[in-house]
Amino acid sequence: MKSLLPPSAAGSLPKPSWLAEPEKLWSPWKLQGDELIEAKQDALRLALDDQLQAGIEIVSDGEQTRQHFVTTFIEHLDGVDFEKRETVRIRNRYDASVPTVVGAVSRQRPVFVDDAKFLRQQTTKQIKWALPGPMTMIDTLYDSHYKSREKLAWEFAKILNQEARELEAAGVDIIQFDEPAFNVFFDDVNEWGVATLEKAIEGLKCETAVHICYGYGIKANTDWKKTLGSEWRQYEEAFPKLQKSSINLISLECHNSHVPMDLMELIRGKKVMVGAIDVASYAIETPEEVADTLRKALQFVDADKLYPCTNCGMAPLPRHVATAKLRALGAGADIIRRELAA
Numbered sequence: 001m002k003s004l005l006p007p008s009a010a011g012s013l014p015k016p017s018w019l020a021e022p023e024k025l026w027s028p029w030k031l032q033g034d035e036l037i038e039a040k041q042d043a044l045r046l047a048l049d050d051q052l053q054a055g056i057e058i059v060s061d062g063e064q065t066r067q068h069f070v071t072t073f074i075e076h077l078d079g080v081d082f083e084k085r086e087t088v089r090i091r092n093r094y095d096a097s098v099p100t101v102v103g104a105v106s107r108q109r110p111v112f113v114d115d116a117k118f119l120r121q122q123t124t125k126q127i128k129w130a131l132p133g134p135m136t137m138i139d140t141l142y143d144s145h146y147k148s149r150e151k152l153a154w155e156f157a158k159i160l161n162q163e164a165r166e167l168e169a170a171g172v173d174i175i176q177f178d179e180p181a182f183n184v185f186f187d188d189v190n191e192w193g194v195a196t197l198e199k200a201i202e203g204l205k206c207e208t209a210v211h212i213c214y215g216y217g218i219k220a221n222t223d224w225k226k227t228l229g230s231e232w233r234q235y236e237e238a239f240p241k242l243q244k245s246s247i248n249l250i251s252l253e254c255h256n257s258h259v260p261m262d263l264m265e266l267i268r269g270k271k272v273m274v275g276a277i278d279v280a281s282y283a284i285e286t287p288e289e290v291a292d293t294l295r296k297a298l299q300f301v302d303a304d305k306l307y308p309c310t311n312c313g314m315a316p317l318p319r320h321v322a323t324a325k326l327r328a329l330g331a332g333a334d335i336i337r338r339e340l341a342a
């Protein structure tokens with residue numbers, strides 16, 4: 001039975017230290033071959049167990065089988081040369097050495113479908129699977145083939161749709177596309193960003209979500225946030241178009257960020273995953289703090305459409321911090337559930 005206010009994590013969870021070096025993005029694997037496959041599955045089961053113990057209702061793989069939320073998907077595609085690297089500015093924020101698109105991009109085989117089947121076998125809870133969104137994918141590459149951000153985004157949207165259909169067939173209940181780039185490239189979002197996202201979800205019968213945030217709690221992002229002033233109104237740019245789109249859920253950052261909560265009015269009618277956990281701080285929220293954020297959100301989101309969530313993925317955090325934050329999320333949602341029942 002679907003309960004009211006089902007909590008979920010927005011994205012990644014930290015990996016065990018025997019699988020990959022902790023508190024690091026793009027952390028290399030510590031094992032290889034069959035040992036690595038088995039270790040990833042073990043880590044996935046632990047991530048699932050942490051979520052269940054915390055009262056998380058919509059569970060995920062915690063991204064235990066991927067090194068990075070964008071790069072790992074792209075690594076599985078043809079047309080991208082990971083040896084040929086160029087330095088580009090990611091989301092207008094920091095320079096990174098990225099792979100080059102050298103030819104037509106295509107997906108020869110499923111990327112995450114086996115992992116999703118494995119997760120499906122482990123639980124009867126609703127499962128959510130994250131994929132990168134088209135716009136965020138192109139922002140993490142140097143393109144020497146299409147030479148058009150829009151063209152490349154459409155190609156990725158077609159590939160994502162192939163993967164999404166197979167994830168749906170594997171029993172995934174919610175497919176989420178991560179589009180932090182939607183908070184940066186406003187003209188592109190409105191000209192073709194939302195349209196490519198709709199291409200990625202074309203024909204799906206499962207629920208679909210888009211996660212838009214201010215990024216992981218890494219220095220490049222926290223430095224950028226300092227430049228955004230006292231009121232973060234970035235969501236204002238994409239929300240009207242998303243409200244009219246066929247995406248079912250919108251995942252946004254809330255707790256400890258300077259996003260005015262009334263911006264949620266712009267997506268009235270959508271289910272909203274409200275970030276009630278700050279991923280840029282080691283301080284563990286209390287259940288009451290989580291409840292307070294959710295209570296405020298209820299002014300703008302109907303209770304049956306409110307999905308308590310984290311602001312973003314928690315991969316860079318120490319594992320015990322992330323686990324405690326998940327527990328606070330579950331307990332905070334519980335407080336509001338009891339209030340609504342009373």
Ligand SMILES: [Zn+2]
Nearest residue numbers: 213215312313
């Ligand atoms: Zn995020």
